[in-house]
Amino acid sequence: MELQHSHDWNLSREEAIALQQSLRDKIITTDQLGEVRTVAGVDVGFEDGGDTTRAAIVVLSFPDLQIQERAIAHRPTTFPYIPGLLSFREVPAVLDALDQLQHLPDLLLCDGQGTAHPRRLGIACHVGLLTNLPAIGVAKSLLVGQHETVSDEKGAWQPLKHQGEVIGVALRTRSKTKPLYISPGHRISLETSIAYVLQCTPKYRLPETTRQAHKLASETPASELENLNVEKREESQLRLF
DNA sequence: GCGACAG
DNA sequence: ATCTTGTCGC
Numbered sequence: 001m002e003l004q005h006s007h008d009w010n011l012s013r014e015e016a017i018a019l020q021q022s023l024r025d026k027i028i029t030t031d032q033l034g035e036v037r038t039v040a041g042v043d044v045g046f047e048d049g050g051d052t053t054r055a056a057i058v059v060l061s062f063p064d065l066q067i068q069e070r071a072i073a074h075r076p077t078t079f080p081y082i083p084g085l086l087s088f089r090e091v092p093a094v095l096d097a098l099d100q101l102q103h104l105p106d107l108l109l110c111d112g113q114g115t116a117h118p119r120r121l122g123i124a125c126h127v128g129l130l131t132n133l134p135a136i137g138v139a140k141s142l143l144v145g146q147h148e149t150v151s152d153e154k155g156a157w158q159p160l161k162h163q164g165e166v167i168g169v170a171l172r173t174r175s176k177t178k179p180l181y182i183s184p185g186h187r188i189s190l191e192t193s194i195a196y197v198l199q200c201t202p203k204y205r206l207p208e209t210t211r212q213a214h215k216l217a218s219e220t221p222a223s224e225l226e227n228l229n230v231e232k233r234e235e236s237q238l239r240l241f
Numbered sequence: 242g243c244g245a246c247a248g
Numbered sequence: 249a250t251c252t253t254g255t256c257g258c
């Protein structure tokens with residue numbers, strides 16, 4: 001996969017912040033996506049007490065949300081968790097997982113913030129910019145900003161503001177549950193982001209994309225994990241004919 | 242200085 | 249994120 005704006009990942013906290021500052025103005029928050037036929041969810045977790053980072057991706061058809069393809073990647077953890085610098089810890093593994101896909105998705109739903117970030121460069125922006133794929137930030141909790149109380153009906157939302165700027169929304173994806181924090185990652189507007197998230201969330205609080213990715217990462221026996229790659233090799237063999 | 246702080 | 253069973257509420 002061709003990466004845009006490639007850069008080193010072995011950075012100090014100061015260098016990482018400086019890089020975010022230099023990348024923030026490259027983010028596109030207007031709709032620059034074609035017809036969406038597939039949507040992918042990403043889940044990142046840790047093993048070995050945190051020494052190993054695991055990224056799982058599940059590609060679903062859209063709008064019917066049926067599983068099309070899955071991938072998992074593992075790599076040693078090299079960056080600590082620092083609020084505001086999450087992407088430097090998780091993105092390398094995510095890129096590895098994306099590389100394993102036979103077909104790249106038309107849209108990415110990332111765990112974490114997009115522009116709803118102190119420097120407007122949350123993980124969804126970072127992944128979207130590097131891969132040049134449309135991406136949306138879907139976070140389960142707040143990083144920065146404030147908002148009015150969101151009414152309890154599914155689909156209700158309130159603008160999320162920070163330093164006098166609307167950086168995302170608090171969106172009720174299911175009544176009686178805490179709202180999700182949605183913000184553009186790259187190549188998509190806030191309004192369109194809300195529409196896609198709701199269409200990917202037919203029943204539960206979290207989008208099907210995220211739920212499927214989490215299920216793959218946490219409930220898949222190591223023995224079955226191998227089959228994923230075997231299936232891909234066999235499929236690529238078939239594609240030669 | 243104090244408190245907040247995605248996953 | 250991760251360590252972990254039952255349990256309160258819709």
